[in-house]
Amino acid sequence: MPKLKRSGEGGPLLFIPYSRKPFLDNKKKVRGRNRHPFELLEKVQNLLETALDRNEFESEEVKAEVYDFLVILRGSKKVSQRR
Secondary structure (H helix, E strand, O other): OOOOOOOOOOOOOOOOOOOOOOHHHHHHHOOHHHHHHHHHHHHHHHHHHHHHHOOOOOOHHHHHHHHHHHHHHHOOOOOOOOO
């Protein structure tokens, strides 16, 4: 069993690799009413992409975070370079 770290020694960082399969690809495996959340995410994704295209976000931090979220949802190849 690994030793537990004492407080203040820093734990593992949350790391989400961008090379993993896009989250919305899981929609293909879901049927019925359980598919509804994936459809909502697709709508949100479309709204966020439109807002980025129109440059509606003033903060560069927000733009970067929205872009990163879209990469997780759709994959890096499906999201155009908007930074």
